[in-house]
Amino acid sequence: MNKDLQIPGLYIIRYQTAPVVPAPYANFQTIKLQLISEDDLSVDFSIKYTDREDLEEDEILEEGFTMDDDFTWKGAVPANWIKEFDKIYGSSKIIRQREEKEFEDFVEIEIEENDKRVTVYPVDKERWVYFLQEFMQAILETSGRELPFELTYLDYDAEPKSEVALKASFATKLFTMSANGGPLKQLDWGFLQKVMDTVYRAEFVYDNAAESKPTKKGKYLYIGDQLWYQLGVAVLETTAKSKDLQMIESLFSKLIR
Numbered sequence: 001m002n003k004d005l006q007i008p009g010l011y012i013i014r015y016q017t018a019p020v021v022p023a024p025y026a027n028f029q030t031i032k033l034q035l036i037s038e039d040d041l042s043v044d045f046s047i048k049y050t051d052r053e054d055l056e057e058d059e060i061l062e063e064g065f066t067m068d069d070d071f072t073w074k075g076a077v078p079a080n081w082i083k084e085f086d087k088i089y090g091s092s093k094i095i096r097q098r099e100e101k102e103f104e105d106f107v108e109i110e111i112e113e114n115d116k117r118v119t120v121y122p123v124d125k126e127r128w129v130y131f132l133q134e135f136m137q138a139i140l141e142t143s144g145r146e147l148p149f150e151l152t153y154l155d156y157d158a159e160p161k162s163e164v165a166l167k168a169s170f171a172t173k174l175f176t177m178s179a180n181g182g183p184l185k186q187l188d189w190g191f192l193q194k195v196m197d198t199v200y201r202a203e204f205v206y207d208n209a210a211e212s213k214p215t216k217k218g219k220y221l222y223i224g225d226q227l228w229y230q231l232g233v234a235v236l237e238t239t240a241k242s243k244d245l246q247m248i249e250s251l252f253s254k255l256i257r
Contacts, residue, residue, distance in 0.1 A: 044073075
């Protein structure tokens with residue numbers, strides 16, 4: 001099968017969470033990629049959350065969702081996503097027979113081949129799921145539904161005090177940091193996943209967070225929701241034996257050096 005991108009061309013990606021994924025997380029997505037030229041990409045995106053019929057509203061809200069999470073949008077996204085799609089599509093093993101497993105998410109791609117629309121299936125599903133998660137964030141950001149990733153770490157126990165501000169745009173795949181109000185420094189995009197895995201491993205207690213920027217001693221996190229979380233007060237260990245806070249402190253101390 002020829003995996004060179006067809007430009008102009010239409011690719012349709014359909015994604016379904018694994019059958020074992022419960023509501024309110026279970027969802028179905030469709031992404032239509034219209035490659036108009038090498039620097040012009042239009043997307044028609046929809047996400048529908050499924051299997052919520054038996055859930056109460058409080059159960060959905062407690063998981064961080066809303067009652068209106070379904071979303072559709074059509075528009076242009078930054079052209080760098082043409083290269084991102086080309087990279088994963090061109091390097092993936094593709095099969096023509098559908099495989100659906102209980103513990104695996106489902107991904108299929110509709111393409112044009114010999115003047116016909118055919119459906120193929122990538123074998124490396126985990127890699128595709130991660131790509132689609134990032135691409136969805138880029139779409140939500142481009143549409144204005146969500147803001148770019150933002151995270152600030154304050155260490156007011158240190159002398160002198162230190163502040164690290166991180167920003168990441170999924171639309172442009174640009175990840176930057178500024179230490180103590182200094183110039184922006186570009187970070188490797190792959191490092192963003194380590195930051196998110198380290199920070200969000202801990203437990204955030206919203207009721208213990210502060211609405212204004214702290215001035216007292218302590219270590220704090222701002223995650224873009226207009227609240228400040230003090231480590232040990234509003235950011236807690238997930239278990240008695242975990243070292244989540246230590247890992248967060250170590251991550252940011254290395255960035256300041």
